[in-house]
Amino acid sequence: MKSVYLLLSNTGTITNQAIKAFTAAPYNHASLSLDKNMKRLYSFGRRRPTNPFWGGFVQEDLVQGTFSWYPYATCAVYELKMTRRKYQKLERLLKAFAKNYKTYFYNYLGLLGVPTNQPIHVKSSYFCSQFVAEVLKRAGCNLFHKTSALVTPDDFRGHEELQLIYEGTLYEYPHLYSRPFYHPKKYRSFPFRKYMKQQVRSEVLGIQEENGELYQFRDGFIKPKKILISRKWYRIRKFLKL
Template structure:
């Protein structure tokens, strides 16, 4: 027997909160992992952390991906034991998705059909829980007596074949890989506005920081924000040069 893991999360994003107002469920995103460390974690969601409207098949990265923008995310982890042959079939199905990931889009329309109890299936399009349920169904693992396009993340919480192994803050999960990269408590009061002003003065006006302390983003957790902010500051700097030339 081998095990796969279903990860249910609540990041607190706008889209997540919008779904929560309809479902009234504690978790509104689901992913499937082939290992308990979440090194091989897959779902349908944002392809870029900064763009909630460009979605599709993603191999989720807890270090530099979308989750790293939301260090206070909560989660529930469920374990499902499978015979070796079915586990390998799940693995092959996911690999087929990954091989042609550019062909898949997020099924935004399908999400609207769930509260109406009307499955809306769009070719090569899935939403997160639909994808997880579809992979399991194709592998011969039937958890629900309904179509994959009607499965919600909350349905996994009530599936009798799943075993709850953890519930709490995502980055407190004891088996998460590269544990040393995660220190979410340090960033709850990070002086983001001061950091922006510091970077603006340094990058645009080339003046020293007026603050006695220099603020830095640590590699790992908030690195995506640093990269995104650096790009914005770079564009602003080039615009300032054009105005002064």
């Protein structure tokens, strides 16, 4: 037997909050991972963190992708057991999606059909939970009696074939492959001295840190870094009365 993992998440974005207000569900995004550490994580969502309207098939990256913009996202992780043959078929399906990712788009119209119980199918288009349910169905794991176009992230919660293995803050998930990262709210200012020392050791001397905290910016933390610097400079200017 092999295992795959379903990640249900809530990033706290405006879009997510709007959906949550309508559905009253704690999680409104679904992703499918082929491994427990979330390295091979797939879904339909934003292609770029800054553009919520350009969506499609994505291999999600928890370190440098859209999730990295929301370090306090919450999640629930479920394990689904399947035969090795079904797992291999699922792998082939996901490889086909990845190979032709440019031909797939986010099914925004399909979202409108869910509350009215009227499935809206758009060619080569899926929304997140529709995609997860559909690829599992094609692999031989049909979890629902209804069409995939009506499956919501909340439908996966409490399903008898899914075992909950974790629920809480996403970046505290114990099996996550990434190491600790800097969070803007965690420090008053970024530890630049430690960061530069780390960079000299790794980039110049070729010494890789094995223990201790790794100081690194995620994609979405560039802007918070600038805000922190500007505020610090403002306090200095005010003190010097410049």
